[in-house]
Amino acid sequence: MPGALEGIKIIDLTNVILGPYGTMLLADQGAEVIKVEAPEGDAVRHIGKPGKTPGMGPTYLYVNRNKRSLCLDLKNAAARTALLKVVATADAFVHALRPQAIEGLGLGYEDIRKVKPDIVYVGAYGFSADGPYGKLPAYDDAIQARFGIADLMGRAAGDDVPRYPPTILADKTVGLTFAFSTLSALMHRQRTGEGQFVEVPMFETMAAWLMVEHLWERTFSDDGEVGYSRLLARTRKPFRTLDGWMAILPYNDKHWRSFFDIVGRPEVLKDPRYSTLNARSMNISDMYSMVDILTRAKARS
Template identity: 35%
Template sequence: MSKETGSRLPLSGYTILDLSVMTAGPVGTMLLGDMGADVIKVEEPARGDLARDLGNQFVHGESVQFMSQNRNKRSLRLDLKSPQGHDVFLRMAQTADVIVENFRPGTVDRLGIGYEAVRAINPRIIYASASAFGQTGPYAAWPANDPIVQAVAGLMDMTGEPEGLPVRLGAPLPDFGAAAMMALGITAALLHRERTGAGQRLDTSLLGASLFSTIPRDGEAIRSGKAPSRLGSGHPTMVPYRNYQGSDGKYFFAACFTEKFWRNLCQVLNRADLLTDARFIDNTRRTENREQLDAILEEIFATQPASHWVQVLSQADVPSAAVQDYHTALTADLQIKHIGAVLHLDHPVAGPLTNLANPINFHGSPTQVRHPPPVLGQHSAEVLRQFGFSQEEIDGLTSQGVVRGSRLDDAAVHDEAKGR
C-alpha cells in the first residue's frame, strides 16, 4: 500500500507499478494518479520512457510530450533485464496493488515479471495490459501505434473530404480510448477485489477501444452493408450537420440532430418554406437530398460573418459554434477556462508548464496534482526505501548500475533550475 498522504482522494492507499511507455498506458495511469493512487513509473535506466525522446519540443532537455502525460508519478530507473533488477521488481510487486504494462505481448513474460510470476507471490495483484491489437491473434505481434490502429479499425477511411484521401484523426483517439478503458477496468477490478479478495489480469487494446468509439457507426455499417462515406465535417445520417462558411471566410458548425432544431433553424432564417418542402420534410429526406439543402444554406450563410450566425443560431436554440484553432481553445476560450481544463504546474527542470486537467470532477474528493511529471530517476532511492530496501542495498544496486538516480542529483542542474 502507498505511504502517500491525501487520504480523501478516491484511490488513496493504492500503489501502482507503471511499466508503460508512450501514451495509452501513461495517460491511463495519470488518470489514476490524479485520483490519489501512488503511481511509480518504472523506467529502463538508459533513456527511460520512449516518450522522453519523442517529438521536437523540449524544455531544458525535458520532453513536452512526456510531461503532458506523466504528472502524479514518481520515477524509478531500474534495469529489469538484469537478475538483480528482476528481483527488485518482484520484491516491490509483493505489496503492490496494480501493475500496468503496454509492451508487445509476451515481453513481460520473457522478463520473468508477467502475471503468473507476480500472482505466485501476490495473488491479490491487478495486472493490466494495454496493447495495440490485443494479447493474442494474427496481429498481436505487429509493431504499431495510434495511426496504424486508426487504419485497421476503419477510422482513417471514414475521415476526410468526400473526394479526398483517408485522413488521420487530429488527436490520438485510439490511445486515449484505451487509456480510459484501462483506467475504468483497473478501478472496477479493485472494487471486485475489495468484495472478493481476488486479484485478476485484465487487458485492453487500442483496436478494441477504437472500434468501441465508433458507436453508432457499427450498426449503420452492418445494416446498410457498406462502410460510411467520407463526408468531411458532415454526418452520414443527420442533415444539416456540418461546417458552414460565413462571409468573412471563417467556419462555424451547425448541428440539427433533432426535428426541433431543424424547425428552429428554418424559423430564424425566415425560411419556413423549407419545413414543407417535400425534399426536406424529415431527416431521412434531408439526408437523401443533402446536396440541394446544403446549397441553399451555403448561400444564406455566405451573407454574414460566421460570428453573426453563431450568435443568431445560439439565441434561436440551434446548436452551433465557431470553429476555433486548438491554441485559441486552450488559451482564450471562456468555457474552457471556466471548467479549469488547463492546469499550471511547476517542473523542477522545465519550470512553468501546462497540463490538461482530469476531466472527472469529484465534488467530495477533488483530484490533486501532488507531483509534476518526474525527471528520469528522480525518485529512485525514495521509492526503494518505501518498499523496505535499506540504504546499503540501495547503494549496492546503484553501484552495479541496476538502479540509477536522476540528473537532479547534479548540482549544476539544480542551479540551472533555480536560475531559469
C-alpha cells in the same frame, strides 16, 4: 484533500503515451503510481524541446505528473527480484509490452501472481493476443491505419485519400479504456478480494469505439452500408457567413423550424423529403447544403 484513489498502489511499466496517460488519470485521482523505467528512460522524455532539464520534454511532463520514478535494468536478475518485492506491496501491475516481451522478462501474469496472488494485472496490447494480429507491435498511426478512421477521413473529405486526424486518437482513447478497466478490476477486488488478468487491446478497442455510430446499416445485414451518412456528408462543416465562420447544427424538429424561420424559408419543411427527423436524416447532405447556401449572405449576429 486526499484523492478518491488514495492508498491504491500501481506498478506501471508502460511508456510512451497510452499507458502513461491512463495511469496519469488514476494518479490525478490520488493513486500512487510507481513508474518503472529502463536505464535509457521513457522515449517520450526526449520528444520535443524541454524547458530547462534534458530528458523532461513537454509531453513527458504532462502525462507523468503525480508519479514516482523507479529506474531498474530488468534484464538484471537482482533488479527483477527487487521489482517483485515492490510488486508484492502493490494493488495493480500494468504494462504495455507485447505478450511475448513481458513473458520474456519473467513478468507475465503467472509470474506476478506468485508474489501477489490478488494482483490486478493489466496488459495494454496493440492487438488482442488471441486475434489474427496478436503478435504484431503497434504505434498509434499503425492502429489508425487499420481501425477505419483513416479511410473515413478520406470519405468525409470527398477524395477517398486516406489520412490521419492530427491527434494520437488511438493512444488516448485506449488510455481512457485502460484506466477504467483497471479501476473496474480494482473495484471487484475491493468487494471480493479477487485479482484478475485484464487485456486492453488497441485495435479492438478502437474498432468498438468507431463502430458506435459508423456500424450503421451493417447492424442489420452483412452487406449493409458502413458509415454514418451525416458525419460523412461533405456539406457538414463550419459554415461561412458574411462576417466569419460559424457552427450551425439544427438537429431536432424545433431547431430546423427555427432555422428556416430565421432565414425566411419556412416552406422547406413542408417538402416530404425534409419534413420529419427520419426523412432529414436520409437526406442530410441536402440539409447542410441549404444551410451553407442560406447563411452565406447573412451576418452571424
